[in-house]
Amino acid sequence: MGAASAAVQEIKTELIRKSIHLLIALTPTMAAINRPVTVLLLMLGTVSYAFMEHLRLSGVHIPVISSVTAMASRSRDQGRFVLGPVTLGLGALLALLLYPSPAAAIAIYALAFGDGLASLIGKIFGSIRPAFLMGKSVEGSLACFTAVFFAAYHISADFRIAFFAAITAALVEALPLNDYDNIALPLSVGFVVQLLMIV
Numbered sequence: 001m002g003a004a005s006a007a008v009q010e011i012k013t014e015l016i017r018k019s020i021h022l023l024i025a026l027t028p029t030m031a032a033i034n035r036p037v038t039v040l041l042l043m044l045g046t047v048s049y050a051f052m053e054h055l056r057l058s059g060v061h062i063p064v065i066s067s068v069t070a071m072a073s074r075s076r077d078q079g080r081f082v083l084g085p086v087t088l089g090l091g092a093l094l095a096l097l098l099y100p101s102p103a104a105a106i107a108i109y110a111l112a113f114g115d116g117l118a119s120l121i122g123k124i125f126g127s128i129r130p131a132f133l134m135g136k137s138v139e140g141s142l143a144c145f146t147a148v149f150f151a152a153y154h155i156s157a158d159f160r161i162a163f164f165a166a167i168t169a170a171l172v173e174a175l176p177l178n179d180y181d182n183i184a185l186p187l188s189v190g191f192v193v194q195l196l197m198i199v
Contacts, residue, residue: 024108025108025112039097043093087181095108106152107193110185111186113147114145136173145167161197169188172184173185
């Protein structure tokens with residue numbers, strides 16, 4: 001596969017990954033309707049995926065799930081347990097369990113839109129990659145900041161909360177955490193938002 005073909009394939013994979021990633025943005029709406037059921041669904045979904053991924057690695061083909069997992073797998077995931085959906089579910093679950101609304105909602109939107117768009121924009125348009133971003137792009141970090149700022153401002157109507165939520169998300173997203181940013185990002189953003197709401 002040539003360099004151009006590999007780059008196109010990488011972007012296609014990222015589009016599939018981030019389409020799934022963005023679905024976690026439904027969580028705050030579901031939680032507003034019924035929080036306990038939403039928590040239960042996140043727990044069941046995460047555990048069910050982990051079980052099916054174990055079966056896939058054991059050679060058992062799970063209709064739809066195995067195909068989607070294969071399509072959404074990065075090169076570093078080939079032949080390994082694809083951890084992203086597990087950390088995504090855990091990140092949203094922990095935000096709901098640890099923070100009240102609206103901090104939980106802002107934390108989950110930061111995960112869905114901030115982290116999701118940072119990766120997508122970084123892959124497609126990212127050309128400025130200074131050493132301090134450890135392989136990440138300025139374009140991706142700006143996309144993260146912008147998405148989280150607008151989501152947080154829409155929910156809180158508070159410029160200060162929106163700014164600090166966005167800067168926290170951009171800083172955490174820039175760290176080389178791989179799939180664990182799905183946990184670190186909502187927990188960090190939720191903590192900062194909740195702190196700002198009580199001081």
